[in-house]
Amino acid sequence: MYKFKEGFYTDVRIEDVYETSILYTLGKLDESRVRKYKAAFIRVFDGNLWYYSATSDLDQIQNEIDKLYQNGRPNPDILNHPIVAAFEVHKDTKLQYTGNSVAKTPKSEKENLLKSFFPVLNSHSSIKLWKAIYIDARKIYTIYSSKGTELVFDTQRAGYSLRMSFSAEDKTFNESFQFGSSCFEELQKDTDKLEEYIVKCESFMRNAKSVTPGKYTVILSPLAAGVFAHESFGHKSESDFMVGDETMKKEWALGKKVGSDILSIVDSGQIPGSGYVPYDDEGTAAKETYLIKDGILTGRLHSASTAAALEEGLTGNARAISFEYEPIVRMTTTYIKPGSKTFDELVSEVDDGYLIETIKHGSGLSTFTIAPSLAYRIENGKITDPVNIAVISGTVFETLSEIDGLSDKLELLSFVTGGCGKMEQYPLPVGFGGPYVRVRNMMVQ
């Protein structure tokens, strides 16, 4: 334990990290790395400013704490400061992945998982280049605070991504086949599904047509819908953007109608996958937060600082990408709740629109964007030609009210490579998902 000085709030987050990264290019091993390290991030608050230090030398933590104290001024009333008062105090050990830790799985099994896909990848002459990537990460967090928090908990993720560059008849196309989960044992080795996917990609490359830019009804797959929820509204729910901003407080007042009646968006750190964080990086227990319920703004995401500033409850969303960074308000697993229509019903009701199946990336400013990969035209209620779309976009102020149909099945997914970016902190593992979501008047280019 550490000696915490009176007059300051202090917490220490120690990360014990195990990570694997394996990369094959065209069947040849290009990378096989196991990374293990322990490091810490220390925060001291004097009621006026926060002082942070990141160190990879755990023996120096006390020294780093003492150095940070020299920067601030002791505050005898620190415990009554609204931010400090807001911190939850937990004494708990929650190690969910000790038994099925990815560190216990032999590397050969991880390599064999990738190798099981090689014959399929090699059997298609249209695939000019492929890369097979396996990654996993288990992190054991230990958090101590001067308020009495003593936490030990873990998170874990594992997944693979098969990146393929197709080319034929002067046409090219890049796409990935990926699957992520919490445990190695849950990773699917479905080569038939890969074969089917490759055939679909080949057909897409050969037949994809250009689109006429304009506003259309778009049906988003669960993958695209999850990114849509994340980009269109999730980032607006991160309340650090709202602190001290009277316009935003009025614009985003809880209880305001912000979307169509059928729309509910949830963020939860309790769901297994990339967004699972039983406690956030300042020791707040994970919670399920309805951001939008039946079209009404009902919640937003908080750290202790933002919760105190806006006089709202903690949500467990203070997260950092690694020991080198301070926790800031981030999403965990964000998804749209399912509705009542079947996928076929959603499609049959569209005269002229597009289906977005897979995506390359998204962004979440005032105008949010999704860059589609596999996309198809919908004409007179039927899915027809594959299409090349550079970007679809909309404004959050208008688009959420344009959602007019949700399918009845929820699918939750995890990023395997990449993740969410916010200013300097990228990539953060998050979960996302939804049903098929139909949105009117999306800009398609």
Add this chain to the structure above:
Amino acid sequence: MIREYYRSRVKETSINIINSKIESIRNKNIEKTGLRVYSNGLIGVAGAIGAYSDDELYKEALEALEKKIEYPAPHSSDLAISVDRRTEIISTEKLRDEIDALLSELRERQPDFIYSNKISLTEVGTGISNNDSLCLEYADRVFSVEVIFKEKSSSNVFDGFVGARERKYDRKLILDEFDFFLNGYKEKASLPGKGKYPVVFASEGAPITKFLTDLNADVFAQGGSIFSGKTGQKLFNDAFTFGQNLDPDIMYNTPFFDAEGTVNKDYRFNFIEKGVLKAPYCDKKTAHKYGLTPTGSATASYDGVPQSSPIRLYIERTADNVKRLLGGQLGILAIVYDGGDFTPKGDYATPVQLAFLFDGERIIGRLPEFNMSSNIFEMYGPGYRGTAPCTFLPFSTGDFTVIEMDVSL
């Protein structure tokens, strides 16, 4: 056996701003070490963050050889260069008070906005050395402003961004740069209608992602690129020269060598020269595999095997200033155009979240959001007007590129 160390150190003081005031100060001093061993065409790598035992690291690197990761390319050798570009920009001790003063003045001069995010003083040190007389060392220190602004009356999460990365600090000039953008932001402007307009991009942020994906040597050599088989062909504008530039005079906080210790002549390698496709980017291993010239484009994590990845791309200057490239026309200075992308055949489209009507020297006013589009061969072909140094920003240096784009309102 070749034993090679790849080291990096980042020492940083970063000030976080929330609601236009300092909220926190973060100190970071992180050293990462990689040890590579090369033997019989194989590579083994081990790495450590912070303190480490050299014997232990060497043992781990030797064990890593058992993974049989092929590395048949010759390692770098017989080269010793040390570049230290650190200057005393501002002392860490004075940084907090100085940024406090800067923010105070900014709040007074531009009271209609809320400011947030980071201002940092970052020192980097990178080195690569081996027992075959390779010793390359680089050190640098940079002051960076990465401040987002939001008009107090706006409902957006944020409205724009003022960014600068320089080996200098000057409060007055930084404030003048904020004035340049924020005074421009407050004025409203409009375009006469949809059509083709010259758009001015910061060269570092120009839409080039198609080059990143399709000039990758693996993709290129295997035939998966729209540029495959077109080496030596004139594909773009005569004035368009594009490549990698690690010249320490121009590029800050970036070593002049890549992660394999390759140092290019004049620190540059052009992938496209005067419109002609010359080469894809690659590391030594990929170059060896396909019989290509290594372009000094290897990156690696401290404990990873080097991989091909472009570093600090640049577009060669063609003019003295942007005004000349606009040729008397009004242009669009694009600041935030986030989320767009290229289709497989090279069509490009993006929404433009923040842009100004611009005469090459001063901002006329802020434009409403719009969409822009083109095609990679058009943008850097007939639509490419050129690239020029910045002569209009008070504090920032860096180049700007002018491209004709189709704009729809």
